[in-house]
Amino acid sequence: MCLAIPMRVISVDGNLGRVEASGALLTVALDLVEGVQPGDYLLVHAGFAIARMDADEAQENLDIIKRLTESPEP
Amino acid sequence: MILLGHGSGGRLSHQLIKEHFLPHFVNPALALLEDSAVLDDLAFTTDAYVVTPRFFPGGDLGRLAVSGTVNDLAMVGAEPIGLSAAFIIEEGLSFEELDRLVVSMSLTAKEAGVPIVTGDTKVVPKGACDGVFITTAGVGRIDPGFRPSPVKVRTGDVVIISGTVADHGIAVITRREAIRIEGELSSDVAPLVPLVRALRDAGLEVHAMRDPTRGGVAQSLIEIAAASQSRIVLNEKAIPIKSAVRAACELLGLDPLYVANEGKLLLLLPDARAQAALKVLKSHPLGEAARIIGAVETGQPGLELITTLGGTRRLRMHSGELLPRIC
Amino acid sequence: MTSPREQIERYLRRLADWRGDELTFMEVCGTHTVSAARSGLHSLLPRSIRLISGPGCPVCVTPVSYVDHALALSKLPEVTIVTFGDLVRVPGSSANGPEKAPPSLAWAKARGADVKVVYSPLDALELARELKDRQVVFLSVGFETTTPVIAAALQQAIDSGIENFSLLTANKTIIQPLLALGTSSEIKIHGFLCPGHVSVVIGSNAYRSLAEIHGIPCAIAGFEPLEMVRAIVALTEQVSQNHPRVDNCYRAAVRPEGNSKALEVMFKLFEPCDSVWRGIGEISDSGLKLRAEYRKYDAAQRFKVELPPVLEPLGCRCGDVLRGVISPSRCGLFGKSCTPDSPKGACMVSSEGSCAAYYQFRQEDGK
Numbered sequence: 001m002c003l004a005i006p007m008r009v010i011s012v013d014g015n016l017g018r019v020e021a022s023g024a025l026l027t028v029a030l031d032l033v034e035g036v037q038p039g040d041y042l043l044v045h046a047g048f049a050i051a052r053m054d055a056d057e058a059q060e061n062l063d064i065i066k067r068l069t070e071s072p073e074p
Numbered sequence: 075m076i077l078l079g080h081g082s083g084g085r086l087s088h089q090l091i092k093e094h095f096l097p098h099f100v101n102p103a104l105a106l107l108e109d110s111a112v113l114d115d116l117a118f119t120t121d122a123y124v125v126t127p128r129f130f131p132g133g134d135l136g137r138l139a140v141s142g143t144v145n146d147l148a149m150v151g152a153e154p155i156g157l158s159a160a161f162i163i164e165e166g167l168s169f170e171e172l173d174r175l176v177v178s179m180s181l182t183a184k185e186a187g188v189p190i191v192t193g194d195t196k197v198v199p200k201g202a203c204d205g206v207f208i209t210t211a212g213v214g215r216i217d218p219g220f221r222p223s224p225v226k227v228r229t230g231d232v233v234i235i236s237g238t239v240a241d242h243g244i245a246v247i248t249r250r251e252a253i254r255i256e257g258e259l260s261s262d263v264a265p266l267v268p269l270v271r272a273l274r275d276a277g278l279e280v281h282a283m284r285d286p287t288r289g290g291v292a293q294s295l296i297e298i299a300a301a302s303q304s305r306i307v308l309n310e311k312a313i314p315i316k317s318a319v320r321a322a323c324e325l326l327g328l329d330p331l332y333v334a335n336e337g338k339l340l341l342l343l344p345d346a347r348a349q350a351a352l353k354v355l356k357s358h359p360l361g362e363a364a365r366i367i368g369a370v371e372t373g374q375p376g377l378e379l380i381t382t383l384g385g386t387r388r389l390r391m392h393s394g395e396l397l398p399r400i401c
Numbered sequence: 402m403t404s405p406r407e408q409i410e411r412y413l414r415r416l417a418d419w420r421g422d423e424l425t426f427m428e429v430c431g432t433h434t435v436s437a438a439r440s441g442l443h444s445l446l447p448r449s450i451r452l453i454s455g456p457g458c459p460v461c462v463t464p465v466s467y468v469d470h471a472l473a474l475s476k477l478p479e480v481t482i483v484t485f486g487d488l489v490r491v492p493g494s495s496a497n498g499p500e501k502a503p504p505s506l507a508w509a510k511a512r513g514a515d516v517k518v519v520y521s522p523l524d525a526l527e528l529a530r531e532l533k534d535r536q537v538v539f540l541s542v543g544f545e546t547t548t549p550v551i552a553a554a555l556q557q558a559i560d561s562g563i564e565n566f567s568l569l570t571a572n573k574t575i576i577q578p579l580l581a582l583g584t585s586s587e588i589k590i591h592g593f594l595c596p597g598h599v600s601v602v603i604g605s606n607a608y609r610s611l612a613e614i615h616g617i618p619c620a621i622a623g624f625e626p627l628e629m630v631r632a633i634v635a636l637t638e639q640v641s642q643n644h645p646r647v648d649n650c651y652r653a654a655v656r657p658e659g660n661s662k663a664l665e666v667m668f669k670l671f672e673p674c675d676s677v678w679r680g681i682g683e684i685s686d687s688g689l690k691l692r693a694e695y696r697k698y699d700a701a702q703r704f705k706v707e708l709p710p711v712l713e714p715l716g717c718r719c720g721d722v723l724r725g726v727i728s729p730s731r732c733g734l735f736g737k738s739c740t741p742d743s744p745k746g747a748c749m750v751s752s753e754g755s756c757a758a759y760y761q762f763r764q765e766d767g768k
Contacts, residue, residue, distance in 0.1 A: 003327050003400055003432055004546065004598045006653075023318030024325065025256040029523060031553040032663040043601060043654050044325070046400045046485070047521025048550040051601040051660050057653030077511050079490075085742050253520045326520065327486075329439070383409060383626045385441020390761055397486030398520050399751075400547065 004045035006058045009038050019044060083288025083334075084392035108223065109146040109284065112216060117152035119143060120211035128175070128205060130249050132241070132261030133336070136178035139208040141265045141336060144186040145285045148270040151221050152214030154188040161195045162207040175206065186265035188212070220274045224301035226281040232348045233306060233368035236269065236339040236361040237262065238314045239291055243333035243396070244322045253398060255325060257318040264337030269360045273341075276354045282342040285335070292331040292389045294340055295368075296377045303375045308368035308389075310381050327399035331379075332392045342370065409445075412630045417447045419637055425451045425589060426636050427725055429579065430596030431458030431751065432624055438758040440626040450633065453725040454758070456578050457596050459542045460487045460751035461723060462678045466711045467542075467571045468493035472504055473706040474538055474569065475514035480704070481532060482506065482516045483525040484540040489518060491750045494712040505750075522554035529558065529566040538700045541568040546598040548572045548689055549663035552670045555698060567700040570690055573676055575599050576607055577687035583617040588725050592618035592636035594629065597651045602667075604659025605649045612645045623651040670695050679747060680720020714739075719746035722755050729756040736760060 007019035007026065015030045019042055026044065030036050033049045041058035042049035079086040096104070103111040110119035123139040144154045159179065163172070183190050245261040247253060266285060273280060282302070286294040291313070299306045315330055323330045337360060343351055348366055355361030377389040428434060434454045437443060443452060456462045472493045475482045489506045510516040515535070519525055522539055529537035541551050551568065558566045575596060583590055595608055600621045608619040618639035622632035628650060635648040649655055667689070676688025691699045717739065718732040729735050729748065739745040741757050748754035 003324070004601075005321065005324050020257075021325075022321040023257045023316075024259070024321035026325070027254070029521075029553065031556070032549050032660065032666060034662055043598070045546055045598060046550045047523045048553060050546060050550065050598070050663060051654050053653045075508065075511055077507050079507065089742070253524075379441075381439065381441045381626075383440040383442065383445065384406065385444045385626075387438065387441045387444075397489060397518055399487045400485045400520070400543070 004043045004050060006041050006053055007044045009036055009040045009042060011038055012036055017042065017049060019049075082392065082396065083293055088391065106223070109149040110152065110214065112150060115216045115218070117147050117150045117214040117216055118211070119146040120209065121146065122207060122209040124204065124207050125246060126204065127246075127249050128171070130261055131245050131259060133263035134175060134178050135206070135208060136175035137182045138263050138336060139210045140179050140182040140186065140190075141263050142287065143210040143212040144188055144265045144267050145336075147212050147214035148267050149283045149285055150214075150216070150223070151270070151274065151280075151283070152216050153271070154186060154212050154214040154267060156191040156213050157183060157188055158211045159190050159193040160209040161193070162203050162209075163195065163197045164203045164205055165197055165200050167206055172206065175208070182265060186267040188267070217274060220280070222280045222283045224282045224284075224298040227298060227302035227304050227342050227370055228281065228344070229304065229370050229372050230345055231281055231342045231370040232345050232366050233295065233308065233370070234341040234343070234348065234351060234355070234364055235291065235314065235367050236266075236341070236355050237337075237363040238316050238319065239286075239335060239338065240315060240319050240323060240330035240333035242336040243290070244319045244328075247326065247396070247398070248322055253326065255322045257322075258316060259318055259322060262335055262337035264360055266337065266339050266360065269339060269355065269358050272354050272358055273351065276350065278343065278347055278351050278354065280341060280343045280351070284340045286338060286340055287336060288334050289392060290330070290332040290334060291340065292329075292377065293391060296389060296391055298342065299375055299377050304370045305373040305375055306368055306377050307371050308377065308379045310379050312365055312367045314363050314365055328396055331389065332396065345369070409627050409630055412634050413445055413447075415634055416450055416630075416637060419447065419449055419641070421449075421641065423449050423451060424591045424637065424640060425453060425725070426592045426594055426633060427453050427455040427582070427590050428594040428629070429455040429457040429575065430594075430599070431461070431754065432598070433594060433596065433622065433629060434458070434755060434758045436624050436626060437629060438761070442626050442629065446633070450637070452594070452633070453728070454722070454755035455582065455593075455725060456678060456681060456723045457544070457575065457599075458748070458751050458754050459544060459547070459573065460491055461719065461747045461754045462573060462681070463488075463491070463542055463571050463747065464677045464679050464711075465494050465713055466677070466708065467569075468505070469708050469711065470701065470706070471506060471540055471569055472509055473708055474700060474704055475506065475509045475516060477536070477704060477706070479536045480515065481528065481535045481537050482514065482540065483519055483528055483537055484516065485520075485542070486518045487751050488540055488542065489516070490744065491747050492714070492744060494709050522551045523557070526554050526558055526563065526566060529563050533565065535565060536704075537566050538704075539566070539568050541570045541572055544573055544575050544596070544599050545602040545667070548671060549602060549660075549667040552667045555670055555695070556666065558698070567698050567703050568691065569700040571676070572671065572689040573678070574673070574687055574689060575603070576611070577684045578678060578681060579611055580615065581681065581684055582724060583611060583615055585724070590617065590725065591640055592620065594632050594636065595619050595621040597621060597623045597628075597655065600651065600655045600659070602660050602663045604657050605647050605655055606657045607659065608647045612647050616645045618645045620648040621651045621655050623653070678723075680723040714745040717746040719748045719756070722748050729759040732756070
């Protein structure tokens, strides 16, 4: 179960974080993670960040997704 | 009892039409169940429009009400010649909002090159409808030399889409209630009439056209596959989608192939005509991102997808309402 | 650098090298089920490796009695039911009754009940703030990924003094059913593809007893097909080396100890309880309920409603499907009286349910 996707932190305001993935923007609650900084990658589930991801591996993850789904330019 | 899912364009909608309307309204023009009915050299269609919210990035209810109907005419190859517009208005709607919608309808009709020639207005008590519902109908003239229909689809045809998928559905759902995803999520709602005109003027042999609205690309192609008893194979990797739209789909657990478009065209035509058709589409702003996404092959009728992973799966009609899920 | 496609092909070649007995791996997570189905993964695996679906779809394992309870609450005039989209179409008990339409929340809504679908429990909280004269009941289902999120939302409600908010809980934990399945004599499972996002919270250490004491290979997987294939390779290696362990193939997000803050928030408000799993029965300590001091936020305590006798759908084999004993197509109702349009069992309702995924995505001649 449990859909969650990695999103990059743009800004932090109290327990709310502004996050981004491929141009989709969302505000998420940071109640369940600690020490979040802009540039971090968070795993987002049902409006909350449920984990801070290792930045390199998160990026690798996103790269995989991107390369697998990207279609060549027409 | 009727559920919201019966209006989703998926299997439940089909059942509703098949079991509750068709047995009573029996006639040859309806039986084809195309986007428009064809009566001699005229195409005729109608659609009711309700959308929440009424204003969304990239469009509004008024633009939708005109585009949807002229697109249905265009899909049978017709040139729209007149539209009607009927408004059911909930008491309390502001004049300002009504004016915005009407101006939007007028601008969209100009884009499509069709006049709105007749109309009707009813006002209902508060609570009897939500704001305003708009029903439009349209008449178009058929060019006998350009008459696409799903039954003409043949093995060896290719499937072309005129641009990115799922833009409209995602723009609307992410403005609804609590799901506030932002970014480059803008509806593609537009009249496809100029694009279809260009295809017709180019003298291309087009077998079938469909604007993949409710139910998305999957639903439209499933219907074409059924009508033509053909096997359509899509290449997932070739299907254009904006990255923000893809991310929003992942967040909400939606399959972009089942999400609505309101300004896209699916085109099925012989392989030998594909490059010419792409050239025509790409020379128009509405078709800039046009691309071949699949082909009609021999085999069991239905719609299949070659996934980005290289696996194969069969796409079936969606059963009900698209709901965001967390699991 | 090798492309993901090449990597997958390399992994698949390694799997094709397996020369031993047929291996049965269970993907525990419904999102894995959907990802495998959507990507056509089953069509790529060698015939000697079988991937079956387990009890990781919260909607599928939630018993009929829970839906009955939610339906009963939805009849109270002051109650607004707020739920994730996943639960809306799950039928309750009297699906077998004289009514042709199964009584789901979608059905209740069409009959005038106030049912709202949200993406986050925070949206439910927002509704409680707005609708001051209503009682907002949030349907609290899910595993350890979702329960901390719900707990955090409830904590916010408590902190801001919102009283018209409560939870109908049926939250579940994952390790206990895995133990039950892994040690069952009914079916031989050669390894678990462990749920990535549950593991983010509970940590990879949580599976150690499964591997080290009970000898069942475990591999934690992310949700991209490539990550799933990588984990299947890891499980196959564990089998061939006869060395059951926990391989963490989702290191980007899963740490050995999990997310301690999420666990802390969850266990502050919730405590373990025995819980009924559809098709599996009651498993001790496999659920989470609100602690005594937070009972007043428990909708089951706040509202007393009469519940109909529980009627499981006749002939439905969701339980056998959830335990991996049969594939969906071997249920007599599958594709006949039970379809995604008129689901009899929960596995057909949720799009990540095994039966629905099977129906929606597999080829007719599916392996």
